[in-house]
Amino acid sequence: MLRLARSVGLLSVASSVPLIAAPRVNREPVAFLLPLTGASANLGLSMQRAASLQLPFGGKPVLATAVDTGTGAALAARAAIKGGAKMILGPVFAADVRPVLAEAAGRVPVLSFSNDISLYESGAFILGITASQLTTAILRYGRQRGLRRIGLLAGEGSWNTQVAAACARLQGELGYELVPVARPANLAGLGLELGRLAGGAPDALLVPDNAAVFVEAARGLAGSGVQLLGLMQGVDYAPAALQATAGAWIAAPDPTAFGTFATAFQAQHGGTPGTIAALAYDAAGIVQRLRTQNRISRAGLLAMEPYRGVTGTLKFRSDGSCVRELSILVAGPDGYQVAAASASA
Structure with a gap:
């Protein structure tokens, strides 16, 4: 009798607690x-x-x-x-x-x-992922690391045009000098070309092209002291490419x-x-x-x-764009290390 009474009491208490409806699962296609x-x-x-x-x-x-x-x-x-x-x-x-x-x-x-x-x-x-997002990420990181004169290797096509526009737009916000660099016929002499610029070689050079061009530019800059900057197109895990671009900074999604x-x-x-x-x-x-x-x-x-x-941490704006945070990768012989977890772009 005692056991039964206890059970009935528990049932009575439980039934007096209002039921909480489970959240409705949205199934709209x-x-x-x-x-x-x-x-x-x-x-x-x-x-x-x-x-x-x-x-x-x-x-x-x-x-x-x-x-x-x-x-x-x-x-x-x-x-x-x-x-x-x-x-x-x-x-x-x-x-x-x-x-x-x-x-x-x-x-x-x-x-x-x-x-x-x-x-x-x-x-x-x-x-x-836009050219502006990547360019903003790498240039903000570069300025945080003390870069003041940043060169941009000229290139053709819509992508390079958008990168150039982003570089020009960010000068006022980030406070750096943009140095346009004409693309030499042979990138092997890129370091020498930069040394002939008015005011001397810039602190860094942004090469927004694909991995093949990025690697060639890295070899041309070897020994110049100019910091190489790139965008996600420059990522290349081939051992020879990693060896050539060691020390370069690249804006890209988190590789992990x-x-x-x-x-x-x-x-x-x-x-x-x-x-x-x-x-x-x-x-x-x-x-x-x-x-x-x-x-x-x-x-x-x-x-x-x-x-x-x-592809990065993102939040949408009313104009349809999104704020995207990207990683800054540092190339090395064994792969890429994340130097900054989230350079805001």
């Missing part, structure tokens, strides 16, 4: 607009596979779908919205962003993988975080993912974050706390 056919199909498939590590595609209910942009980004957006997507992740290419925005017509937010800063204020959010992602990708799908696939992985992670807050919306993206992703 999202759509990734990716090139799954055509010349860029391998890229699109890699991105879908990367995103699937965080966010399952298909299933019941359908939380995410991949829609092919191979026959047109606007058609893909139309199909995604008709299918009930509450957010569009993509497209990949800058030229496709405005057609997608026109189709979305403000009904759903668009988080593009492009890094084209001309799309700021277009209505899309821009997730791609990227390595963890790459290992998971390889274990699940095989192969080696690139930076653009990592953007898709981060986009899926952002969706998962918004789901926990029950805010799959533009307002949710803007209110989201900084997201620590593989």
Whole structure:
């Protein structure tokens, strides 16, 4: 009798405590607009596979779908919205962003993988790593380390133009002298060319080109005393490249975080993912974050706390840009060491 009475008493107390409803899990579907056919199909498939590590595609209910942009980004957006997507992740290419925005017509937010800063204020959010973000990160670190005269090796193409614009814009904010450096026909004599500049060689030289050019420039600067600066395109794990660029400073995503992602990708799908696939992985992670807050919306993206992703810690602004924190890597014969965990850009 005593045992029964005690049980009844406990039941009575428990029943008097108000029940707390479990938080509702947001199950609104999202759509990734990716090139799954055509010349860029391998890229699109890699991105879908990367995103699937965080966010399952298909299933019941359908939380995410991949829609092919191979026959047109606007058609893909139309199909995604008709299918009930509450957010569009993509497209990949800058030229496709405005057609997608026109189709979305403000009904759903668009988080593009492009890094084209001309799309700021277009209505899309821009997730791609921009030349300005990388340039800001490396120059801020350089100024913190006492660099005052910073050279920029001239280059052609849109990327180099954006880097040059960022360098010019940051002079007033960071307080350094920008020294334009004409690209010599042979980078082997780069150190000598810098010595002939008015005012002498700069403290550092930013070479925003790919790894092949970056390594060649490093060899041309050997023994000059000029600090070599680079962006993520200059990263090269080949032993000869590491030996040549030892001591160089490079702005890039954290290699440890990227390595963890790459290992998971390889274990699940095989192969080696690139930076653009990592953007898709981060986009899926952002969706998962918004789901926990029950805010799959533009307002949710803007209110989201900084997201620590593989491509850097980031937070979106109302113009569609994002503040991104990147790592500063120091090259050495055995690889890259992180000198600054988060140079804000």
